[in-house]
Amino acid sequence: MYCPNCGAELQNGASFCTYCGTKVAESSAEKEKQSQPVWQDNAHPDSELSDKSKLAAGLLGIFLGGLGVHNFYLGYTGKAVAQLVLGICCLGTVSGIWGLIEGIMILTGSIDCDAKGKKLRE
Numbered sequence: 473m474y475c476p477n478c479g480a481e482l483q484n485g486a487s488f489c490t491y492c493g494t495k496v497a498e499s500s501a502e503k504e505k506q507s508q509p510v511w512q513d514n515a516h517p518d519s520e521l522s523d524k525s526k527l528a529a530g531l532l533g534i535f536l537g538g539l540g541v542h543n544f545y546l547g548y549t550g551k552a553v554a555q556l557v558l559g560i561c562c563l564g565t566v567s568g569i570w571g572l573i574e575g576i577m578i579l580t581g582s583i584d585c586d587a588k589g590k591k592l593r594e
């Protein structure tokens with residue numbers, strides 16, 4: 473390291489310049505290391521694929537679709553609540569058929585992504 477005032481070469485870790493007496497900023501190299509951004513590998517894990525399973529969503533739709541469970545699972549909360557309310561009001565008749573159709577659509581690939589637009593995994 474070098475003195476910032478007179479440019480004399482100093483011993484590493486010296487806090488004062490031995491030539492001009494200027495206080496040398498110690499551990500500046502240390503601080504530089506710490507301020508470097510830490511690369512985060514997990515920032516976008518598997519961004520292409522949903523963590524939701526197509527099979528699980530499809531089966532939920534077929535068996536519990538009348539209560540909107542498959543839509544809760546996929547994150548379509550608004551639609552899920554509508555199906556849940558409809559399912560309670562009509563004892564699952566209308567929404568049950570709705571859910572059954574959506575469950576089949578999920579399994580056949582007609583509905584192939586979750587509410588975030590990510591493709592469902594097989």
Ligand SMILES: [Zn+2]
Pocket residue numbers: 475476477478479480489490491492493494
């Ligand atoms: Zn100096």
